[in-house]
Each structure stands twice: as structure tokens, then as C-alpha cells.
Amino acid sequence: MKMADLLRTPLYDLHVAHGAKMVEFAGYDMPVQYPLGVMKEHLHTRSAAGLFDVSHMGQVILKPKSGEVSDAALALESLVPVSILALAEGRQRYALFTNDEGGVLDDLMVANRGDHLFLVVNASMKHDDIAHMEREIGDRCEVVPVTDRALLAIQGPSAEAVLSSLVSQAAAMKFMDVAVLNWGDVELWVSRSGYTGEDGYEISVPNASAVSFAEALLKQVGVEPIGLGARDSLRLEAGMCLYGSDIDTTTTPVEAALEWAVQKVRRTGGAREGGFPGANRILEELENGASRRRVGILPDGRAPMRAGTEIFDGDTHVGTVTSGGFGPTVEGPISMAYVAAECAEIGTKLDGEVRGKRQPVTVAELPFRAPQYKR
Amino acid sequence: MKFTEDHEWLNVEGDLVVVGITEHASTQLGDVVFVELPEPETQVSKGDEIVVIESVKAASDIAAPVDGEIVEVNDALADNPGLVNEDAMGSAWFFKMKVEDMSQLDAFMSEDEYNDMVE
Known part of the structure; x- marks a missing residue:
């Protein structure tokens, strides 16, 4: 792919201005590192706070046609071995799209936002995921890609202090809580989660406000921009899977040691046992191991x-x-x-x-x- | 000091040639986390890949710039591979070679020529 064909996130100019080395990732021109370098960026995130641009990831709203979020939850449960119905409003959990062979099509985050579900999926898989949902559950849900919003992550022990200095309600959130918080008149969709093993937040912000919001975060004490290089070493230390490397269509959730993502209610004997692609194999492996x-x-x-x-x-x-x-x-x-x-x-x-x-x-x-x- | 197109520097010390990588190369590699060096008393030919440098990003090979015998390697790099980033042109040398035919060095670049190449 020629550089000219690469997509840019709303923060592209900000990355370049901070001296980022840009590389192709999932069709986007993304910062792999800043002048600090991968090692120091990694250590900085563990000791203070790192700001990540993850706007290349897919943000998708799943709107139940019935108006009942439980119908969207049940529809999504036909594609993932995860209890979505039990996901309370304002909470998020990890999920996996599986295929008929029990392999993993993608991993994702699912949040219950009251009248709809909000999904964050991998950049490289977002078009496939959206097509998959439209094909399989499009009769029950409206699948709405969110393309007018950037996605930032602030991660590290200072993340709470940094974000709550801009939006004070962020401090009261617990791990895997989601909330809509207002920064001035800008609506932020915040989740207390991340991909580093640190405390922190992922924040969906309108494209038009992404730069000013990122700059406001970078102005706080102890915040450095962090590239994809350190993002990878941080998630590796945290034992988290990278889709396409550690999990893919040839690995099952049990082989991948992700049983914890499959709640009892979806397992053999559970009230909503099976009913997802590859259930035969995955349920068998949950009983007997892979x-x-x-x-x-x-x-x-x-x-x-x-x-x-x-x-x-x-x-x-x-x-x-x-x-x-x-x-x-x-x-x-x-x-x-x-x-x-x-x-x-x-x-x-x-x-x-x-x-x-x-x-x-x-x-x-x-x-x-x-x-x-x-x- | 002489320079190769593969970003090595060669410094003549008596009848030995000391070899390392340039500061430009160490910056490009990023943080170095592991260096594998050859055994002393190994005969090597020009082009043999004898050093492996692992950075946070990737593994890179360094080739013998000339024919000769490895007589000493820099053991300090085993404990402190980050020295390559801190002092590439000095204390982070990789190995010292006994070179039979010093005229092999004539073909390499001067510092000015090398700087022109990487600019």
C-alpha cells in the first residue's frame, strides 16, 4: 500500500508535531513511537500516564429494532459465547466472535449503554465484523458504524488524576464501567479499561474535538504520547492477546486460555447454553480441555x-x-x-x-x- | 576511522581492527535489549553474519566487514546491551579482529562520505 493511500486519524498532525515515527497499521498511518522511544514510553506508562491514539479501531452501535436492549443482547449472544444479557447498564465486558469451527473471528469490547450496545472491535477486522453482524443479526438490530468519533486511551497510575482534572466524574468509575461524561459541551463516551494492564480509560470523542481533547490531556503533568510499539510490549506483559497473532480463526477460546470470557450461563447446563457459532467444539473443550x-x-x-x-x-x-x-x-x-x-x-x-x-x-x-x- | 555501507565503523588499533555500529544505526534500531557476539578465536570471512542485535523492534545481523580472526569480544554488552544506544561509537564496540590484509579497509568510506550517505 502506498503511503498516500493510508487513512489518517484526526490526530495525525498532532502525532507528526510530536515527532512520531509513522508506520502503516491496518490501513492507517499510525505512530509506532515518539522521540522518547519504545522502552521509555513503556516505562512511562507504567509509572505515570500514557496517551494512545486508537482511533483506527472500530466503534459500532448495535441498536435493537424492538427498542429493548435485551433484544440486542440476545441477538449478539448468537455470535459470541458470552453472557451479554447479564451485562448491566453502564458496564462493559470482553467478548469473542466465533466461527462454526470454534475459531475466533475477532475479539471485542461490549458495553451496555441503556438503550443500545456499544462495541469496540479491532481495526483490521472492523469491516468484516460489521458485515458479519449485518448478515447474521441485521434483522433484529441496526448495525451503525461510528465514524465521526476518535478513540483515545489514557493509561497508567496517573490516568485517574489526569482525566478527572478534565471531567471530575471519571474518578468515581470502576474498572469496566462506561459513562457519558461532558467535557465542556463535548460529549465523551468513557470506559475505565484499556490494553496495558494499567488502570486507565478509553475515551470516544467527536472527531472535531479530538485534537483539543488530546492536547488538554497532554498538558497535564506526567502525560506522554505513546506509540504502537509500547502498546504492544505493554499488552504482552499484561498477557493480553493480539488478534491475528495470538488468536485467529484457527484458535479456539479454550486453546487461547480465554475460558474466563465464557460465563457459566452459556456453558453446558447453563440457562442459555450454546447457541453461538462453534458451540459444539467450544462446549466440549470447556468440559475436557483442548x-x-x-x-x-x-x-x-x-x-x-x-x-x-x-x-x-x-x-x-x-x-x-x-x-x-x-x-x-x-x-x-x-x-x-x-x-x-x-x-x-x-x-x-x-x-x-x-x-x-x-x-x-x-x-x-x-x-x-x-x-x-x-x- | 572507516565506515561501511552496513553502518559499521572500523578503527585500527595496532594490528587489530575494532568494529562497532554507528550512532545513526543505533538510533534506527531503537532500544537494544540483547547482543549475541561471536566466540573469540573464530576465523571469519567478509560477509559472515557474526553478531545479532535484538532491539525492542526486531533482530538485526551484523556481518564481518573483512576477512580475519576474532580475537576479542566486548563482554560488557552481555550485561548492558543498552550501551549500544548510549555510546555506539565508543565503549559499545562489538569485537576486535586480526586482519591479514589491511588494504581491505581502503575501500570503505571516510566519516564525511558516510555522513553524506545517511543524510
Whole structure:
């Protein structure tokens, strides 16, 4: 794709003005890092606050044609193995679109906003997700892509102080709460969540106000703009999946160690058991386990083991790294891999092959760093 | 000091050549988190990939700039790979080579020529 064909978020000029190095991501020209650099941006987010532009992600409103939000919830439940009906107004939860084979089409956030559901989906999948919902539940819901709003994230231990200095009600929100808050006459759609393992917020803001809102955040003490490079190392330390790398149509939610996202009510014996694509396989794996599992991998040495690194138990190939690199807060190399179920126990000693050489690794608990959420 | 198109610098110290990467290259790589160095007393040929530099972004290979024997490597980089970002042109040298034919260095760039290339 030529640079001229790339899409820009409303904050493009702001990124360039802050000295960002821009790269293509999901069809957008996005900041991968600022002059601070990936390592310092990562550490800054963990110690103060980082501002992320995630406007490339898909924001979608799901409006029930009946007017009853429970009908939108039930419609969406036909596409995800998640209890949406039990999601209270003003709350958000993690969900997965599955396919008939039990694979993952995308992962997303779903919020109940009273008379409709609000979804945030991955940038690379948003067009597919919207088409999928229109095709499968378009008779029951209006699927409305939100294209007139940017999406920002403010993450880190100072995030609450920073955002509440602009909108004081943000401080009272708990992890996974959503609220409409007014910044002057600008309507913000705020959720207390993120993709770093830190406390923080994601804020949907009208395109026309995105720059002034971002600038107001950047003016606060301890706020630095953070690029996609540090976003990736932050989420890796937090044990979170990157769609397309750690989960995709060939991985099931159970293989991906995401059972926690499937509430009891959707499991075998639950009141709304099954009823989502791939239910046969996913319900069976929830009962009996899957043949492979996503785990944390800690290389014993210092060499990072990146995506594609093959994992061995003695001479037997038992898995592959799907994400890996250096964890600035962990201060060492960290990876996530799918390994055979019999090798997935925490503490199992395996080998990773880097540049033709087998190097010892240990299966480790995810996340690599405990989350700092305000519950 | 001489410079290669692969962003290495070569400094002659007696009958040895000290090799590192330029500050320009270290900036492009980003934060360096791991450096894998060759074993001393290894015979290498020009173009052999003998050093691996892992930054937060990616892994890069550094090739032997000339034929010769590795006589010493910079063990400080094992404990402190970030030295490559702090002092690429000085204390973050990678290895010292014994070079049979010093005339191999003649083809490389001067500092001015290198600076022109990366500008």
C-alpha cells in the first residue's frame, strides 16, 4: 500500500508535531513511537500516564429494532459465547466472535449503554465484523458504524488524576464501567479499561474535538504520547492477546486460555447454553480441555523469542511462539506460545529454537505483570 | 576511522581492527535489549553474519566487514546491551579482529562520505 493511500486519524498532525515515527497499521498511518522511544514510553506508562491514539479501531452501535436492549443482547449472544444479557447498564465486558469451527473471528469490547450496545472491535477486522453482524443479526438490530468519533486511551497510575482534572466524574468509575461524561459541551463516551494492564480509560470523542481533547490531556503533568510499539510490549506483559497473532480463526477460546470470557450461563447446563457459532467444539473443550493451550514463556537467557519461534520438549516439537519480545517492566524477554496440553503446566522446562540453537525456557503464568485495575 | 555501507565503523588499533555500529544505526534500531557476539578465536570471512542485535523492534545481523580472526569480544554488552544506544561509537564496540590484509579497509568510506550517505 502506498503511503498516500493510508487513512489518517484526526490526530495525525498532532502525532507528526510530536515527532512520531509513522508506520502503516491496518490501513492507517499510525505512530509506532515518539522521540522518547519504545522502552521509555513503556516505562512511562507504567509509572505515570500514557496517551494512545486508537482511533483506527472500530466503534459500532448495535441498536435493537424492538427498542429493548435485551433484544440486542440476545441477538449478539448468537455470535459470541458470552453472557451479554447479564451485562448491566453502564458496564462493559470482553467478548469473542466465533466461527462454526470454534475459531475466533475477532475479539471485542461490549458495553451496555441503556438503550443500545456499544462495541469496540479491532481495526483490521472492523469491516468484516460489521458485515458479519449485518448478515447474521441485521434483522433484529441496526448495525451503525461510528465514524465521526476518535478513540483515545489514557493509561497508567496517573490516568485517574489526569482525566478527572478534565471531567471530575471519571474518578468515581470502576474498572469496566462506561459513562457519558461532558467535557465542556463535548460529549465523551468513557470506559475505565484499556490494553496495558494499567488502570486507565478509553475515551470516544467527536472527531472535531479530538485534537483539543488530546492536547488538554497532554498538558497535564506526567502525560506522554505513546506509540504502537509500547502498546504492544505493554499488552504482552499484561498477557493480553493480539488478534491475528495470538488468536485467529484457527484458535479456539479454550486453546487461547480465554475460558474466563465464557460465563457459566452459556456453558453446558447453563440457562442459555450454546447457541453461538462453534458451540459444539467450544462446549466440549470447556468440559475436557483442548489439545493445546496458550501459555506464557520465559526464556532462561536474554535473547528475545519472537513470533514464530518453535518450542521443543526434548526432540519433540510441541508448540510455537505467537508473540514475543522484550518486557521493559519485567526487564527480560517474554513470549506467549501455544504448546501441547501436556506441556502447558506452569514451571514446565522446554526449549525455544533461536537462530538454529535450542535455548531453555520455562512455561510461566500469564500475565507477566499483575494488573493494576481499580475494581 | 572507516565506515561501511552496513553502518559499521572500523578503527585500527595496532594490528587489530575494532568494529562497532554507528550512532545513526543505533538510533534506527531503537532500544537494544540483547547482543549475541561471536566466540573469540573464530576465523571469519567478509560477509559472515557474526553478531545479532535484538532491539525492542526486531533482530538485526551484523556481518564481518573483512576477512580475519576474532580475537576479542566486548563482554560488557552481555550485561548492558543498552550501551549500544548510549555510546555506539565508543565503549559499545562489538569485537576486535586480526586482519591479514589491511588494504581491505581502503575501500570503505571516510566519516564525511558516510555522513553524506545517511543524510
